[in-house]
Amino acid sequence: MDVLGARCHACHKEWSLSETLYDCPACHANLDICYDYESLKKKVSRETFRQHSQFSLWRYLPLLPIQKLPSMTLQIGWTPLYPGGSVHGVNLYLKDDGRNPSGxxxxxxxxxxxxxxxxxxxxxxxxxxxxxxxxxxxxxxxxxxxxxxxxxxxxxxxxxxxxxxxxxxxxxxxxxxxxxxxxxxxxxxxxxxxxxxxxxxxxFTREGKKTCAYEICEQLAWRVPDWVVVSVGDGNILSGLWKGFRDLYHLNLIDRLPRLAGVQSSQSNAVAATIQRFEAGERPLHVQPVQATTLADSISVDIPRDGNMAAQAILDSQGVAVEVPDQAIRDSICTVAQRWGIFGEPAAVASYAGFEKLCQLGEIRSGETAVCVITGNGLKDVAAASSIVQDAVIRIDPDIDSLHEHLNNHAIL
Ligand SMILES: Cc1ncc(COP(=O)(O)O)c(C=O)c1O
Ligand SMILES: [Zn+2]
Structure with a gap:
């Protein structure tokens, strides 16, 4: 295990991992696990992974802060990365993380x-x-x-x-x-x-989440997308993705870094508002709480607990934070489902709503490659989805004449 310790995001003090450690004992900011990249460079290559027979996040064991393969046999990670074709001229991929064991x-x-x-x-x-x-x-x-x-x-x-x-x-x-x-x-x-x-x-939550970045690169044959678009609640998925891409970059497994787009509902926008204030000149970069009310429950967060690292990751990647209205999130449930066959919960398809908006704003440009991460299965929140497809249900009596009448009424025949 090539772990050096944990470094504080704010005061940069370094700590040993021998004790149970959560936030920085000195200033209570979040900690980041640090690796000996020089040592790791000698142990891992693209070939190491190409030959791996374990199709789960454990294939990246050398890059994880654990000694040995855990006994878990459920397939965690190595979720599908689907080509989504050209959308607004952008070469889109969808990473369906709703396919994990708990969805x-x-x-x-x-x-x-x-x-x-x-x-x-x-x-x-x-x-x-x-x-x-x-x-x-x-x-x-x-x-x-x-x-x-x-x-x-x-x-x-x-x-x-x-x-x-x-x-x-x-x-x-x-x-x-x-x-x-x-x-x-x-x-x-x-x-x-x-x-x-x-x-x-x-x-360690970030260390698990970073494996999604490894998979994106490996599944794209180590071609780095121009953009990775993901929804943001606490901001830990986003900071995890950034950690993963940086790991690969430091290990010379990829030759450039993607730009990250963090998507929030305008009814839960703490990170996006922080970036806006930063761009208007406010220093330091520090996330302030909001009153979250979005229907996308998984990203309904007043105080993003990894918000400072997420905001920093967006800036470091020359990325963007974008807010979308809840209506756009609702619309994206059906768009993603009907276009690509992936049923995502509201927080999961918020990434797609953000992608659409960023294309319209000209931030993501024609000819670029983008990955939208779909972070959770739609069956997790059926109520949110059923409220938008009420009109799709046609109630009929169980006889062929009744069906005939409805087919005529709806101009299906
Ligand atoms: C489906 C889904 N998407 C996105 C997120 C946001 O992740 P984070 O809180 O790490 O920003 C969550 C978090 O609960 C989630 O469950
Ligand atoms: Zn500190």
Whole structure:
């Protein structure tokens, strides 16, 4: 394992990983796991991965902060990257992370945190979640023989709540927002010493999420897309993607970096608003809380817990943050489903709504290549989708004349 330690994003102090570490002990900013790239360069090449027979995120074991392959056999990661054809002249790909075991991108982070927990001999892992991180922790936790406990806002969609319960996690529904659940979960882990998977707070979540960047490059035969477009809640997926691309760049496995586009609902826009203020001259770059109200529950976040690193990643990649109205997110559910056969939950297809807007704004230009990451399966929040397809349902009596009448009325015959 070529891990050097953890570095604070804000004060840059370096810390050893021998103790359980979450945020920076000196200033409480988020930590980033650091690797010995010179040593790793001697061990990994494109060929190493080409010959790999493990089609999951564990194929990247040398680049992960764990000693050995965990016992998890579910297929986590190596999700399909579909060619989406030319859209506004842009060569579009869709990375369907709804195909993970629990149906969302969050499985990448849960898998890695559980692997770390196992290596450190912990038996109880807890998390706050809008729903996906929790159902993912519950799914992979039971698979890895670990006890899990999850704190959800009371507004979490029923499918995610049900998933959690079916997988057997201990489940607390908090009378409050995701941010309230997050703080309660923090307090619980501090009081009782349970290992905490909270997004952003636990530095290993990013290490799991970065594997999506590795896959994008490998699946594109190491051609780096011009843009990677992803939705932003806490900002940890985005900061994870950036970490992954930078790892590959430092290891000379890719020769350039993509630009990252972070997409938020205009009703949950903390990171986008921060970038706007930065561009207007405000310093330092520091995310301020908002009152989130978007229908895209997974990205409905008042205080993005990895927002500062995500905002920095967008700037470092010469990328953009873009806000889209909830209506555009709703429209994208059907567009992505009907054009490419991928049913994404609102937060997942927000990336596509952002992609469309960035094409219209001329930020993403004809001739470029873009990857939209679809981060969660649409069955996770059927209520959001069913509200937009009500008119698609034609109710008829079970006889052929009734059907005939309707076919005529709808000009189908
Ligand atoms: C489906 C989906 N998309 C996007 C996100 C946003 O990820 P992050 O909070 O790391 O920005 C989440 C987070 O819960 C999610 O579940
Ligand atoms: Zn610090």
């Amino acid at each position: 969302s991108f969050k499985d990448r982070a849960s898998a890695l945190v559980l692997a770390v927990a196992q290596e450190r001999g912990m038996t109880q892992v807890i998390a706050a979640s809008t729903g996906n991180a929790g159902s993912s922790l519950a799914c992979l936790g039971t698979h890895a023989n670990m006890a899990t406990m999850v704190f959800l806002p009371h507004t979490a969609p029923i499918a995610k709540v049900t998933q959690l319960a079916v997988f057997g996690a201990r489940l607390f529904m908090v009378n409050g927002s995701y941010d309230d659940a997050y703080d309660l979960c923090l307090a619980a882990s501090q009081r009782w010493g349970w290992y905490n998977r909270n997004t952003g707070y636990n530095p």
